[in-house]
Amino acid sequence: NAGVMQNPRHLVRRRGQEARLRCSPVKGHSHVYWYRQLPEEGLKFMVYLQKENIIDESGMPKERFSAEFPKEGPSILRIQQVVRGDSAAYFCASSLPNTDTQYFGPGTRLTVL
Amino acid sequence: GIQVEQSPPDLILQEGANSTLRCNFSDSVNNLQWFHQNPWGQLINLFYIPSGTKQNGRLSATTVATERYSLLYISSSQTTDSGVYFCAVVPTLIKAAGNKLTFGGGTRVLVKP
Numbered sequence: 001n002a003g004v005m006q007n008p009r010h011l012v013r014r015r016g017q018e019a020r021l022r023c024s025p026v027k028g029h030s031h032v033y034w035y036r037q038l039p040e041e042g043l044k045f046m047v048y049l050q051k052e053n054i055i056d057e058s059g060m061p062k063e064r065f066s067a068e069f070p071k072e073g074p075s076i077l078r079i080q081q082v083v084r085g086d087s088a089a090y091f092c093a094s095s096l097p098n099t100d101t102q103y104f105g106p107g108t109r110l111t112v113l
Numbered sequence: 114g115i116q117v118e119q120s121p122p123d124l125i126l127q128e129g130a131n132s133t134l135r136c137n138f139s140d141s142v143n144n145l146q147w148f149h150q151n152p153w154g155q156l157i158n159l160f161y162i163p164s165g166t167k168q169n170g171r172l173s174a175t176t177v178a179t180e181r182y183s184l185l186y187i188s189s190s191q192t193t194d195s196g197v198y199f200c201a202v203v204p205t206l207i208k209a210a211g212n213k214l215t216f217g218g219g220t221r222v223l224v225k226p
Contacts, residue, residue, distance in 0.1 A: 033213065042199060042216040043156075056213060089154060093214075100144040100163070100203065100212055104156040 004094050004105035012111045013082045021077040021108045025094030032075045033102060034067060037089040046090075049075060082112045115140045115204045117217035124222045126190045134185040134220045136200030144203035144212060145176055147185050150219070151196045159185070159198075190224045197221050 005024040013019050025032050030051050035043040036059075048056040049069035060067070064082075069075040079086055089109050093102040116139040126132055136145075147159040160167050160174040162183065167174055171190075176183040187194055201214035 031212070035214075035216075042218050043201070043214075045213040045215070048213055059213070091156060095212060101146065101158070101161045102212065102214060103158060104148070106155050109154070 004092055004103055006090075006092050006105035006108050008108060009106060010109050010111070012113065014113050015083055016081050019079040019082050019086070019110055021079075021090050021092075021110070023075040023077070023092030023094075023105060025075070025092070026103055029094035029096055029103075031095045031097060032069050033093040033095075034075075034077050035091045035093065037091065037107075039088070043091060046077075079110075082110070084112045086110060087112045115142070115202060115215050117200060117202055117215055119198075119200055119217035119220050121220060122218065124220055126187075126194075126222065126224045128190060128192060128224055128226050130190050130224075131186070131188045132190060132222070134187070134198050134200075134222075136183040136185070136217055138181050138183075138200075138202050141178065141181070141205045142202040143205045144214070145183055146201050146214065147174055147183070148199045148201065149194075149196050150199060156199075187222075190222075192224045192226050195222055195224045 032049045034046040037043045045059040047067045064080045066078045089107045091107045092105045095102045118137045145163045149157045162174045162176045164178045171188045173186045197219040199219045201216045
């Protein structure tokens with residue numbers, strides 16, 4: 001009974017490169033959330049997706065960040081032209097429709113050099 | 114938006130001691146979860162508790178929704194309880210827009226042997 005899976009667990013990028021973070025939700029979960037945790041801070045909501053739809057992206061930076069959750073395959077959080085301030089842990093969570101409990105993955109720790 | 118405040122910010126315990134962590138929130142909620150982030154950064158679900166009391170082993174939680182606070186009790190603490198404890202909520206008013214969690218700043222717990 002696999003939980004939420006994220007890969008890679010650690011990602012190092014140089015400034016200006018692209019970062020792609022993947023999230024496979026719990027089997028049967030169709031709702032995915034992305035959160036970001038800056039060093040020494042709590043988690044902040046970024047985006048909420050259902051299959052093929054972005055429901056709420058109010059927490060996403062306006063530029064360079066995008067997310068998708070295709071009909072098949074994992075959810076992807078994409079950061080273009082990374083900057084040092086993007087260094088953080090990025091967590092994905094999933095839930096069933098019409099339920100409240102979110103289950104979190106182990107996170108991807110992005111380091112921008 | 115909703116404010117979520119956790120206290121104390123830091124807690125040092127001797128192994129075997131009991132402790133209470135508090136989470137105050139500024140608006141009514143219909144989702145409240147407690148999480149433990151272990152020293153390796155993984156986020157572990159402890160409780161889904163928008164109201165009432167629940168117990169799981171040495172941990173228990175109580176949420177008094179009408180007074181807008183939740184308490185997490187740790188009894189007979191062990192060194193493996195070390196880490197950061199987060200409270201996260203979904204305000205009732207935004208429920209229709211999805212379940213994005215707003216996290217408190219966390220309580221950092223260190224249990225000494």
